Amino acid sequence: MEEKVLMKGNEALARAAIEAGCRFFFGYPITPQTEVAAYMAKQMPKIGGTFLQAESEVAAINMVYGAAGAGARVLTSSSSPGVSLKSEGISYIAGSDLPCVICNIVRGGPGLGGIQPAQSDYFQATKGGGHGDYHMIVLAPCSVQEMVNLVKEAFDLADYYRMPVMIMGDGMLGQMMEPVSFGSYKSSKELAEKTWATTGTKLERKRNIINSLYITPEELEKLVVERYKKYDTIIESEARSEEYMCEDADIIIAAYGTIARVSKTAIKRARDKGLKVGLIRPITLWPFDKKPFEKYSEKVKSFLTVEMSMGQMIEDVKLAVSGKAPVEFYGRTGGMIPTPEEILEKLENMMGGER
Amino acid sequence: MEEKVLMKGNEALARAAIEAGCRFFFGYPITPQTEVAAYMAKQMPKIGGTFLQAESEVAAINMVYGAAGAGARVLTSSSSPGVSLKSEGISYIAGSDLPCVICNIVRGGPGLGGIQPAQSDYFQATKGGGHGDYHMIVLAPCSVQEMVNLVKEAFDLADYYRMPVMIMGDGMLGQMMEPVSFGSYKSSKELAEKTWATTGTKLERKRNIINSLYITPEELEKLVVERYKKYDTIIESEARSEEYMCEDADIIIAAYGTIARVSKTAIKRARDKGLKVGLIRPITLWPFDKKPFEKYSEKVKSFLTVEMSMGQMIEDVKLAVSGKAPVEFYGRTGGMIPTPEEILEKLENMMGGER
Amino acid sequence: MSKAYFNEEVCKGCGLCETVCPKKIVAINKEKLNKKGFNPAGVTDIDKCIGCAFCAMICPDCAIEVKE
Amino acid sequence: MSKAYFNEEVCKGCGLCETVCPKKIVAINKEKLNKKGFNPAGVTDIDKCIGCAFCAMICPDCAIEVKE
Amino acid sequence: MATHEIILAGFGGQGILFAGKLLAYCGMVSDKELSWLPSYGPEMRGGTCNCHVILSDEPVSSPLITKPTILFAMNQPSLEKFEGKVAPGGFIIYDSSLIASGVTRTDVTGVALPATQLAHEMNESKLANMILMGSLIKHTGIIDIETVKKALTKVVPAKKPELYDVNLNCILKGMEN
Amino acid sequence: MATHEIILAGFGGQGILFAGKLLAYCGMVSDKELSWLPSYGPEMRGGTCNCHVILSDEPVSSPLITKPTILFAMNQPSLEKFEGKVAPGGFIIYDSSLIASGVTRTDVTGVALPATQLAHEMNESKLANMILMGSLIKHTGIIDIETVKKALTKVVPAKKPELYDVNLNCILKGMEN
Amino acid sequence: MATFKRPHSLTDITLHYCPGCNHGIVHRLVAETIDELGIEGTTVGVAPVGCAVFAYNYFECDMQEAAHGRAPAVATGIKRVNPDNVVFTYQGDGDLAAIGTAETVHAAARGENITVIFINNAIYGMTGGQMAPTTLPGQVTQTSPYGRDVQTQGYPLKICEMLSTLDGVALAERCAVNNIKNITETKKAIKKAFQNQIDKKGFSIIEVLSTCPTNWGLSPVEALKWLEENMIPYYPLGVYKDKDGDK
Amino acid sequence: MATFKRPHSLTDITLHYCPGCNHGIVHRLVAETIDELGIEGTTVGVAPVGCAVFAYNYFECDMQEAAHGRAPAVATGIKRVNPDNVVFTYQGDGDLAAIGTAETVHAAARGENITVIFINNAIYGMTGGQMAPTTLPGQVTQTSPYGRDVQTQGYPLKICEMLSTLDGVALAERCAVNNIKNITETKKAIKKAFQNQIDKKGFSIIEVLSTCPTNWGLSPVEALKWLEENMIPYYPLGVYKDKDGDK
Numbered sequence A, B: 001m002e003e004k005v006l007m008k009g010n011e012a013l014a015r016a017a018i019e020a021g022c023r024f025f026f027g028y029p030i031t032p033q034t035e036v037a038a039y040m041a042k043q044m045p046k047i048g049g050t051f052l053q054a055e056s057e058v059a060a061i062n063m064v065y066g067a068a069g070a071g072a073r074v075l076t077s078s079s080s081p082g083v084s085l086k087s088e089g090i091s092y093i094a095g096s097d098l099p100c101v102i103c104n105i106v107r108g109g110p111g112l113g114g115i116q117p118a119q120s121d122y123f124q125a126t127k128g129g130g131h132g133d134y135h136m137i138v139l140a141p142c143s144v145q146e147m148v149n150l151v152k153e154a155f156d157l158a159d160y161y162r163m164p165v166m167i168m169g170d171g172m173l174g175q176m177m178e179p180v181s182f183g184s185y186k187s188s189k190e191l192a193e194k195t196w197a198t199t200g201t202k203l204e205r206k207r208n209i210i211n212s213l214y215i216t217p218e219e220l221e222k223l224v225v226e227r228y229k230k231y232d233t234i235i236e237s238e239a240r241s242e243e244y245m246c247e248d249a250d251i252i253i254a255a256y257g258t259i260a261r262v263s264k265t266a267i268k269r270a271r272d273k274g275l276k277v278g279l280i281r282p283i284t285l286w287p288f289d290k291k292p293f294e295k296y297s298e299k300v301k302s303f304l305t306v307e308m309s310m311g312q313m314i315e316d317v318k319l320a321v322s323g324k325a326p327v328e329f330y331g332r333t334g335g336m337i338p339t340p341e342e343i344l345e346k347l348e349n350m351m352g353g354e355r
Numbered sequence C, D: 001m002s003k004a005y006f007n008e009e010v011c012k013g014c015g016l017c018e019t020v021c022p023k024k025i026v027a028i029n030k031e032k033l034n035k036k037g038f039n040p041a042g043v044t045d046i047d048k049c050i051g052c053a054f055c056a057m058i059c060p061d062c063a064i065e066v067k068e
Numbered sequence E, F: 001m002a003t004h005e006i007i008l009a010g011f012g013g014q015g016i017l018f019a020g021k022l023l024a025y026c027g028m029v030s031d032k033e034l035s036w037l038p039s040y041g042p043e044m045r046g047g048t049c050n051c052h053v054i055l056s057d058e059p060v061s062s063p064l065i066t067k068p069t070i071l072f073a074m075n076q077p078s079l080e081k082f083e084g085k086v087a088p089g090g091f092i093i094y095d096s097s098l099i100a101s102g103v104t105r106t107d108v109t110g111v112a113l114p115a116t117q118l119a120h121e122m123n124e125s126k127l128a129n130m131i132l133m134g135s136l137i138k139h140t141g142i143i144d145i146e147t148v149k150k151a152l153t154k155v156v157p158a159k160k161p162e163l164y165d166v167n168l169n170c171i172l173k174g175m176e177n
Numbered sequence G, H: 001m002a003t004f005k006r007p008h009s010l011t012d013i014t015l016h017y018c019p020g021c022n023h024g025i026v027h028r029l030v031a032e033t034i035d036e037l038g039i040e041g042t043t044v045g046v047a048p049v050g051c052a053v054f055a056y057n058y059f060e061c062d063m064q065e066a067a068h069g070r071a072p073a074v075a076t077g078i079k080r081v082n083p084d085n086v087v088f089t090y091q092g093d094g095d096l097a098a099i100g101t102a103e104t105v106h107a108a109a110r111g112e113n114i115t116v117i118f119i120n121n122a123i124y125g126m127t128g129g130q131m132a133p134t135t136l137p138g139q140v141t142q143t144s145p146y147g148r149d150v151q152t153q154g155y156p157l158k159i160c161e162m163l164s165t166l167d168g169v170a171l172a173e174r175c176a177v178n179n180i181k182n183i184t185e186t187k188k189a190i191k192k193a194f195q196n197q198i199d200k201k202g203f204s205i206i207e208v209l210s211t212c213p214t215n216w217g218l219s220p221v222e223a224l225k226w227l228e229e230n231m232i233p234y235y236p237l238g239v240y241k242d243k244d245g246d247k
């Protein structure tokens, strides 16, 4: 394994993208992810890549559309309000079956909100902030190292399934530094050539068209249904989560991203106190990995969803648990981060006098 | 009751808004709701109101923000891709506690999609297309008459709770004509004066500030939590649905908007064939009315969600049913409209040889 | 000598060609309806055609060819 | 006669006032730190002040008043 | 009155939506339940166009007609598209000036009328729709002429009252055929 | 090495993040598990600023420190904000040139050093942070000076190697106190 | 005497435009240009949202369909990936001058090396005739039913005039296709706008004043006359900026 | 000899701007104008997203905080509801000239009767120093670390020059606050821009060249010098458009 370097999540994200062969970045500055663009601005010119600061998030996502359609590996990055502005473009990208990677380093909302870490864009990312029937794959790393690994994989997933992939982080993950090793990049999927890309016909093939308009509803429906078959494959084969101390758990916490780490601290302290607590950490937010929840739903006393929001992922947890166990919630929002102590207290309350 | 007039859904929508005292409309043209703006362009100048065609949906929603903040009853209207562009602005409006009414006359997506009726923006409307923790009240009329009634109420709800209210229709509802009576408008709520509006202090009061930025996460969280208490009240008191032939039903269809009407036709035909089928028609999509589902979930053999989408409301149905009965799905998408025959066939399949 | 040939099925009967023909020999045929439901344009006196291609240049639907 | 009065706690020590004083009597006090951690500006020789208010006009923080 | 589910279809510009509106207003003036649902699309001439009109004594549930009881067809593609959907025992009227083929089904009543030609003859080339409508009324009897007259006053633009007579004449002409 | 959870805090511009990075690199060069988490905000001078550094033998779970074992405080608001959070038995070092009050708790070790004044005296007014760091190292012994030297080569910008000596001198100065 | 046939770069799919709509003429001129410059194999076009949305069906080259107003951003993405491709957008006045204003101005300011064909028909054609930013004062549209009132609805946007203030613009020219002379000029202008791109000169925009007989409520021939009498005087034809100085 | 005190329309909340930041000067000029015109009770301000985001804390009148770039649209909404109010926006160059380009151009084209105060500091201050549309060629920023390369990153946008081509604009003037003379000029310009609104003349914009010492990496005094030597030559001060003809 290569030597480790100490790097901010945002910079590691950018470097991982470059290592995965991304040579095009279009973005618009926004806290807390400005380091992504700063890194790209510095590195891309050195390697013949393109960094372009767009006039807005709307322009950026449409540049991504163009570049993706032209066959490139392309990245854009933003944070909550900026991602809202991209929703039309994301829907177009999904509707045109184009691969790209979009990062949301989430901050507190709604509105201008704040700039501290949050997870209140879960619904937007997983249910579709944009219009129409579509999905993106959403990956939620919990450490800088996992950020690197998932960013690389994101490009492969995007190309393999021809669809947008979102990396969902938060201000904490973007800003923190951790030791990280980059290893070397090898595609995690066997990837076909992008014969559909608009690279110019060179008079050697039929023209390619990138489009999402189908004026005949029959035709549009057919395409959407096809796309949902692809989604089914993805649900089947790409849903992913980490289990931690679940085997004997009375309570299983569901938490993703950095707050899952905080939860682990809480779990350690709970175990010190004799409470049997475990963790399911969804790594793919869409597709949501229902299996571990199904597996444990008849074993545990209850689930506890911990989020940096007023409760969004909890709906997916409930859908997975399907009434077989109670699902409780603990969350902070607006940039507040639940502490291990708070989580522990909630766990103790849930266990009541029972211990 | 006043004499009935024959009117398109879109025009009735516009007229109802005017009757409810709306004097400001900002919008950008898009099929299938152009008649809303056309009606406003014609009528507003006659009554001293303002119709302004904005340069984009983004501008339109931000004009709405300004006008709402200045204390006006204000409307904007669009269709799917245009509503995606409004998501940032909607999040700001929610985050600044401003009242306004937003219409989405939904068309097929994703991307440019098509222009035929669809319901594939359910997630966007109910889970938050924009970023951050927030909600809008979402009303889904199923007839031109109900459109009129709900539009009027929408303004009252918006003002009463100081929040955005969305009217969710579809191309069919917007384009069809039905006889409709307008009655006279009387506010359905007791409304306080808008002392918070930026009308100029006249040197008579402290200055008012419309804002959603709270740089201290504690402060932001506090406001969001307050707002969620308001949401709880709304969930308690405003969730609404229609029940149709549910009492003895073996299968209950869940469907909203125009497709609920199609479902009624299917139900009549099913009953003719001896199948006991009923309908729960959510009128408020957010808050989603869980009660009737809870009530019947242990009585029925199963639920069938019918949507003009690949399945979005079904998640709320499942959350309400909470595993107590199977929830099946029948949907068409991309502008296709399920026919009574198709629904009937699905119902027959669900009943199997059982009859 | 080049002459103008009108494709009546492609024509939408807009009449723009009529306005530019220097020889005034282009006219809409009000008697005829093509499959799309339009009255197509045509040349009334092909001998007079000088093959200037003006009609073709203004035709929005490429309904006119000018050739030997 | 009007004179310039500097509010040291409001001052951020930017030094812009120093550049515009026609009498060259404004200076940053390097010895002092205000509560915000800045070296505040002040008048070195108030008698020379002609009350022109140039310092106040350029002060981004309204730290200067000019009055009798 | 039973429930009538009527599909009117033709080229854009043939007055299909107008004809549908006339029917809808017939429902209005006789206090029926009704709905009128047009096809809609990008503003392009020469496209096809249709509308669904339901007239009934009961509240209309689905405004979308999947099994019309009456088809009113003004061009070939429309007849082709909708003929098969007409309910058994239903009624089809079509403009035989523009439709070469005819009704092939035997379980429905088919009536052909050279409406466009008649309109030309009347020098009202844009009102083939009303001529066909007259004929529809006569053959089906779903509404009486007095109702039509009342409805006509509602669909004719207030600014152009002269159109009332022109339209009515065409309807009457159609009723002769 | 146990787990050290260190909060460094002060005004923006005092080199808080830099001091934290130095600690983080100490962890790097001695193969520890670690995390470094800064506060961040709009680009405004005079704001407060802090960072959380964890050094441990075990993987770091939460990078967010709620009960620091060590507090490194360079201004009054920081001491006030974080003193109460320090774990019992913990350690607090602060710049007494800028902090008038002192540590009030009795269950923690408090060390005061007039770091800013010492820095002024050394004519390195921007390096009070390193002086305080030297003192921290001496009093806690969480890292040895050789590790610090190695780490310092990594945090000093490659383009400005002369800074290495300047910083090291300040650290050594701090270790004398 | 001349010969004339459908350019190769125009597919043989029937254009969906209304009778007499000028979109068709401009399509042909663009296709002829692609033929004549021999760039069919390297050209990538970007279709707008507007009546020309189906342009992706008509040009015999790779095409992308952009979101409403975003064609210049999409073209930027394409061009940056393959700088040797010839990338053009084809946009209406709602698309380019209303919702897409920012993308237009910034692609121009960047001197993005692309070609923009801009159809100014003073109306939103596709959606049924609403007011465009370019609608003339007093002009009646669906959303200016009493005629555009400049006091409340603002003044028409003159795109060539505005963009010619930007340093990144190589060529900004306004044309029309209302008669043979102007068609010839338009063809020349379009060809120059493409040639500029090949010569890496930066952003070139050709504005073509066009008719929308359907939404203007005029016959195609009347519409051309209205264009001559109303649009051309308000939007003078000519070169607004040419970095070369020559024309 | 003069007297000078904090204008009443500036609240006594401490400004959060960095030492020497020109935002503070312009805030004061706006507040003085409001005082002098006696419009405190009828004025509604719109704050941008940028360093001036907290402007809603500083002006002693009703305020709205707009989404990034959308202040002119928000102001339009406010003004249309209460046309007798005096509505102004206060925006940075990222806000007004990048993401908000469309809203700026169209409010101007509409001749929306509002006043726009535009702080051009050639950088994104709030987010830590990225390139703005107005960043000078060659200028080093976080996102142009090798200096702005006009070939790939485009040319600076000259807002006054561009907007002065629009019929709806009543006044477009560029000022600076780098010395007493220019501060005096700026004050006059701002006052005229507000007076124009009271006189219902339409859209007035005052562009103020400003420093960002923090992100330029210069001391406040050096920053003023850099502004004089680099920005003013590139962005000449003066009146670009004045519908009245007089100044």
Ligand SMILES: Cc1ncc(C[n+]2csc(CCOP(=O)(O)OP(=O)(O)O)c2C)c(N)n1
Pocket: B028, B029, B030, B031, B057, B081, B082, B085, G048, G049, G050, G051, G052, G068, G091, G092, G093, G094, G095, G096, G119, G121, G123, G124, G125, G126, G127, G132
């Ligand atoms: C985001 C979004 N807003 C609005 C629309 C609806 N829309 C389609 S085309 C169009 C305007 C077209 O006008 P123009 O660009 O002038 O082109 P024309 O049809 O006149 O050629 C609009 C507003 C859309 N598809 N997407």
Ligand SMILES: Cc1ncc(C[n+]2csc(CCOP(=O)(O)OP(=O)(O)O)c2C)c(N)n1
Pocket: A028, A029, A030, A031, A057, A081, A082, A085, H049, H050, H051, H052, H068, H091, H092, H093, H094, H095, H096, H119, H121, H123, H124, H125, H126, H127, H132
């Ligand atoms: C939609 C959106 N995009 C981006 C941002 C992040 N952002 C905040 S301020 C700013 C730029 C500010 O620059 P400018 O307008 O020049 O103002 P300055 O700070 O220089 O005064 C940006 C990009 C945001 N808040 N919202």
Ligand code: SF4
Pocket: C003, C004, C020, C021, C022, C023, C024, C025, C026, C043, C048, C049, C050, C051, C052, C053, C054, C055, C056, C066
């Ligand atoms: S080629 Fe010339 S002369 Fe011949 S028909 Fe056409 S326009 Fe007339």
Ligand code: SF4
Pocket: C006, C010, C011, C012, C013, C014, C015, C016, C017, C018, C040, C041, C058, C059, C060, C061, C062, C063, C064, G020
């Ligand atoms: S210009 Fe073309 S489409 Fe128009 S009438 Fe002549 S041939 Fe037909």
Ligand code: SF4
Pocket: D003, D004, D020, D021, D022, D023, D024, D025, D026, D043, D048, D049, D050, D051, D052, D053, D054, D055, D056, D066
């Ligand atoms: S008022 Fe004039 S003379 Fe007095 S200190 Fe200020 S600038 Fe100098």
Ligand code: SF4
Pocket: D006, D010, D011, D012, D013, D014, D015, D016, D017, D018, D040, D041, D058, D059, D060, D061, D062, D063, D064, H020
């Ligand atoms: S200009 Fe104002 S803030 Fe700056 S140093 Fe002078 S008094 Fe202090």
Ligand code: SF4
Pocket: E043, E044, E045, G016, G017, G018, G020, G021, G022, G023, G051, G121, G125, G126, G211, G212, G213, G214, G215
């Ligand atoms: S609506 Fe207008 S612009 Fe569109 S195709 Fe028809 S004539 Fe052309």
Ligand code: SF4
Pocket: F043, F044, F045, H016, H017, H018, H020, H021, H022, H023, H051, H121, H125, H126, H211, H212, H213, H214, H215
């Ligand atoms: S960052 Fe720049 S613009 Fe912002 S307050 Fe500081 S100096 Fe002013």
Ligand SMILES: [Mg+2]
Pocket: G050, G092, G093, G094, G119, G120, G121, G122, G123, G124, G125, G132
């Ligand atoms: Mg147009």
Ligand SMILES: [Mg+2]
Pocket: H050, H092, H093, H094, H119, H120, H121, H122, H123, H124, H125, H132
């Ligand atoms: Mg700026």
